[in-house]
Amino acid sequence: MKFLFIFFFKASYDPQVIFELTPLYLLSGFSNVQLLSLTLLLFVLDMMLHLQASKRNLLLSMLPTALILSSIGFTIMFNPMDQTYLFHYILFGCLLLIVLIDYHYVLKGVVAPRFFKRAAREVPREPIQEPSPTPPVPSFFAKKTPPLPSPPIQYNTKNLADLKNVSDAMVQRMQHLVDDLDKKAHQIEVLENKIQQQQTPASLERLVPPTERVTLEQKPSLPDKVNNLVTIISPEEGLILKERIENHLVVEEMDRIVAVIQRGIFRDISHSFAEFLGYQRVELLQKNFFVFIAPSGFDDARKYYLNRLKGTTLNTFKTVLLTKTQTEVPVEISITPTIFKGDSAEFITIKEIKNKATSEE
16 A cells, blocks of 8 residues: 555655565665565565465465565664664564464465465365255144164175174174073073972882892892883983983084084084184184174074074074185074083084075075
């Protein structure tokens, strides 16, 4: 504004600071109009760089600002502190503040607001979206409908990190379901034994052999008593003894894909099962069975154990196992309750489903 008044209206050359904003005032041979023109050029350049604010422009704007600061600083440094130089101090402080603000924007990477933008940059390229339908106006007499349940979580099973990213809470939840199922099965077994003992007649109790000496005439009757003692063993006890013998032999001798699971842990497996998953037999023992279920097969396994907790008798269910090479294999698992080392367990047989889509149809 001062430049316009001086150039067009021949105003007074006051204050003197407007001619000392460039280092050229220290040299002789420059008139006040020339110094004022150079000052105006510096200010316009500095203003344009700040209006087109970017990291590069803010760094470039420090050059004209530094020239103005050096000119004012030279005047302040070699002149006494007086009211005559009040405008010098005010302008020097304002320019220092501008430098600090520019440095803050450059250091933090915050883009300052831009007043002059190109037309191509004003409209960002965004995908065309269909307008959302306007929601209906709720009526006072309309019935409130319950909110729709959220869709089930879907896991992406294409990458290797899918198995590692499965939540530990899911595995622990499946383990708790198996533990609860074992506890309830044990309680039911105890109740059945008590009921059977109450219903067993007194004639089926074990015969206590007499302490008297057996005579020759009593010898023919001894085999009958021995037979009676043998038949007194209940069918459940015979089944348990049979299962204990079979469990020790089946897993080692059978070529099928079988394993013994106790509370979700592999207690014994066949060599065919280890080869099916691509592991060594030692690598699978004492490992959690649910770790080898693919994320896409968790829902089927969870439904099976939940149905067993509800009392539904199921012997088979379909799921998806994950091999050592991270290959998903759809299988059908058959489960038979058994006894392993004196405790309840599950004897599983695995059958691979060659074409999952065809079997589901």
